[in-house]
Amino acid sequence: xxxxxxxxxxxxxxxxxxxxxxxxxxxxxxxxxxxxxxxxxxxxxxxxxxxxxxxxxxxxxxxxxxxxxxxxxxxxxxxxxxxxxx
Numbered sequence: 849x850x851x852x853x854x855x856x857x858x859x860x861x862x863x864x865x866x867x868x869x870x871x872x873x874x875x876x877x878x879x880x881x882x883x884x885x886x887x888x889x890x891x892x893x894x895x896x897x898x899x900x901x902x903x904x905x906x907x908x909x910x911x912x913x914x915x916x917x918x919x920x921x922x923x924x925x926x927x928x929x930x931x932x933x934x
């Protein structure tokens with residue numbers, strides 16, 4: 849998933865939706881706002897997934913921790929990708 853492309857497309861779509869043309873600097877700023885919103889959504893979803901993992905695997909804490917670790921690794925990679933948009 850190319851997050852830069854996703855964020856830039858969203859910025860361009862927003863510009864078209866409001867019927868105005870954005871400068872390159874404005875597109876970068878809007879892209880950064882979208883990237884931050886995506887980052888916040890990832891953090892919230894990740895926390896919910898970790899909680900669900902523990903709740904569902906209460907009988908197998910070792911497996912729950914392995915899944916949580918994998919979720920955390922993937923979250924860190926995605927956050928790094930999102931951070932590079934700003």
